[in-house]
Amino acid sequence: MFSEDNLLPISALQHLLYCDRQCALIHVERLWAENRFTAEGGILHRRAHSGKSDTRPAGRSARGLPVRSLTLGLFGVADVVRYEKGADAPIVPVEYKRGRPKKNDCDRVQLCAQALCLEEMHGRDLPFGEIFYGKTKRRVRVEFTPDLRRTTIDATARLHDLVRSGRTPPADPGPKCDRCSLRELCLPRLGGRVARKAYSFDREIDALLASPSFPGETSS
Amino acid sequence: MKTHLNTLYITTQGAYLGRQGEAVVVRCGKQTLGHLPLHNLAGIVCFGRVGCSPALLGACAEKGVAVSLLTERGRFLASVRGFTSGNVLLRRAQYKIADDPGVVLDVSRRIVMAKVANSRSVLLRTARDCDADDPRGAPLDSAAGRLGASIHELRQADAVNKVRGLEGEAATHYFGAFDALLSPVPDRDAFRFVRRSRRPPLDPINALISFLYTLLLHDARSACESVGLDPAVGFLHADRPGKPSLALDLIEEVRAFLADRLAFSLINRRQVAAGGFVVRDNGAVEMDDGTRKVVLAAYQQRKRDTITHPVLDEATTVGMLLHLQAALMARWIRGDIDAYPPFLWKG
Numbered sequence: 001m002f003s004e005d006n007l008l009p010i011s012a013l014q015h016l017l018y019c020d021r022q023c024a025l026i027h028v029e030r031l032w033a034e035n036r037f038t039a040e041g042g043i044l045h046r047r048a049h050s051g052k053s054d055t056r057p058a059g060r061s062a063r064g065l066p067v068r069s070l071t072l073g074l075f076g077v078a079d080v081v082r083y084e085k086g087a088d089a090p091i092v093p094v095e096y097k098r099g100r101p102k103k104n105d106c107d108r109v110q111l112c113a114q115a116l117c118l119e120e121m122h123g124r125d126l127p128f129g130e131i132f133y134g135k136t137k138r139r140v141r142v143e144f145t146p147d148l149r150r151t152t153i154d155a156t157a158r159l160h161d162l163v164r165s166g167r168t169p170p171a172d173p174g175p176k177c178d179r180c181s182l183r184e185l186c187l188p189r190l191g192g193r194v195a196r197k198a199y200s201f202d203r204e205i206d207a208l209l210a211s212p213s214f215p216g217e218t219s220s
Numbered sequence: 221m222k223t224h225l226n227t228l229y230i231t232t233q234g235a236y237l238g239r240q241g242e243a244v245v246v247r248c249g250k251q252t253l254g255h256l257p258l259h260n261l262a263g264i265v266c267f268g269r270v271g272c273s274p275a276l277l278g279a280c281a282e283k284g285v286a287v288s289l290l291t292e293r294g295r296f297l298a299s300v301r302g303f304t305s306g307n308v309l310l311r312r313a314q315y316k317i318a319d320d321p322g323v324v325l326d327v328s329r330r331i332v333m334a335k336v337a338n339s340r341s342v343l344l345r346t347a348r349d350c351d352a353d354d355p356r357g358a359p360l361d362s363a364a365g366r367l368g369a370s371i372h373e374l375r376q377a378d379a380v381n382k383v384r385g386l387e388g389e390a391a392t393h394y395f396g397a398f399d400a401l402l403s404p405v406p407d408r409d410a411f412r413f414v415r416r417s418r419r420p421p422l423d424p425i426n427a428l429i430s431f432l433y434t435l436l437l438h439d440a441r442s443a444c445e446s447v448g449l450d451p452a453v454g455f456l457h458a459d460r461p462g463k464p465s466l467a468l469d470l471i472e473e474v475r476a477f478l479a480d481r482l483a484f485s486l487i488n489r490r491q492v493a494a495g496g497f498v499v500r501d502n503g504a505v506e507m508d509d510g511t512r513k514v515v516l517a518a519y520q521q522r523k524r525d526t527i528t529h530p531v532l533d534e535a536t537t538v539g540m541l542l543h544l545q546a547a548l549m550a551r552w553i554r555g556d557i558d559a560y561p562p563f564l565w566k567g
Contacts (some may be wrong), residue, residue: 030448168556184543201334204564
């Protein structure tokens with residue numbers, strides 16, 4: 001069991017699944033940089049959280065609902081949680097995403113983490129949730145299968161290990177770096193370049209002192 | 221992406237900055253002078269009698285926009301920031317290595333070597349453009365030669381105080397040839413440079429470079445803060461309460477490349493003229509409002525120029541340079557790379 005002081009944000013799971021180093025830069029080094037994608041996401045979430053909770057014949061929707069799990073050591077805010085009417089009617093977390101459905105699991109893991117928090121807080125099982133994608137304007141239903149639960153729990157354990165270690169793993173440069181808002185703080189290619197000894201300050205200085213581009217120089 | 225963002229400089233006396241949604245509104249009296257979205261800004265620098273609403277200060281703190289308050293003449297007074305950003309582990313590592321004499325010697329030596337090399341490149345760049353019979357060629361070449369020798373001596377330096385001593389000597393040689401960087405402009409005599417004077421500047425060139433150094437220092441402080449480093453704990457510059465030592469360390473390597481060259485091109489291209497400087501009773505020289513505005517605009521423009529970063533081997537802007545160097549400093553302190561690589565300008 002985790003104490004309330006040791007909870008990590010659910011959003012960190014997405015960072016972890018995107019890139020271990022990005023996750024460490026944000027949650028260990030405490031760095032953050034906005035780009036268009038993060039800014040748009042931020043505005044969308046502010047909107048999703050700001051609306052009042054509403055009650056309809058089919059049930060209630062709570063917006064911007066704080067959730068946490070002491071078993072997993074996670075906390076976060078669910079965009080919308082739908083409490084449908086009826087004694088055993090399901091509780092359905094709904095997450096809003098600005099983009100379109102992604103190939104990897106990260107959105108489903110985030111939603112599943114919210115569901116695990118809600119299960120702990122309500123003391124009952126949640127069978128499924130929904131993700132609303134802004135680009136496609138489509139609602140995608142996500143079943144909380146044993147596989148997805150396992151993936152989410154494993155990722156959470158790995159997240160706690162990473163943050164506890166206080167170490168930032170080396171970069172594994174790839175196409176994802178070009179879309180990463182932390183590129184200039186991460187300097188992904190640096191590790192490789194230095195490891196290959198492609199850059200040596202002393203050699204650069206020597207080259208500069210001997211530089212043929214300075215024909216005017218008389219002595220050194 | 222952490223890209224080069226603009227800095228908003230407010231020089232209009234009596235201006236008041238407020239917040240409207242996600243934007244800054246600049247007002248003077250009943251007139252609205254401008255509207256700028258906050259997410260486009262890296263910092264706001266207020267000169268003299270400029271007011272800011274608490275709501276704007278709060279929004280800036282939240283978004284990591286540094287707000288600096290300077291006197292009308294550009295002396296730093298205060299800055300308003302949000303929570304200390306960054307990683308406590310990084311700061312602890314920074315304090316620890318700043319206490320290690322071996323590390324301090326090594327990084328100080330590199331920083332000063334880069335500073336001297338870049339000063340030398342500035343002199344040689346002008347020397348290269350001089351005709352054979354140009355009287356400016358000889359002093360530039362000979363000072364560049366002395367600076368080359370300083371770099372070799374720095375390599376052997378075995379104590380930080382030795383490094384600082386050699387830095388001082390190199391600066392004397394550099395500023396000794398400084399006057400030769402000036403083209404034969406019409407009011408050349410008004411722009412004679414004799415020696416470096418700071419408190420106060422005693423001639424227009426000193427006034428110009430001092431002002432540009434202040435702007436660099438604001439940017440370097442912000443760069444340290446945004447990568448999570450403590451701008452007050454440096455290596456080459458010793459700790460003193462209120463002194464931004466690490467920010468001062470960072471600007472050593474870029475002073476000549478960013479500020480000195482800009483100062484001379486402003487004069488050589490006649491964007492500033494001798495008439496734009498005011499001499500006070502005691503000989504102190506100050507820029508007038510018009511000149512200050514020209515310098516700020518030129519500095520902003522310069523920051524948009526693109527360069528290839530020599531270590532990262534990637535295209536970036538001049539305005540990103542201090543941020544990248546601060547990021548490299550943080551990566552070195554966190555152990556990603558085994559030594560800090562200062563910026564070297566290849567002329």
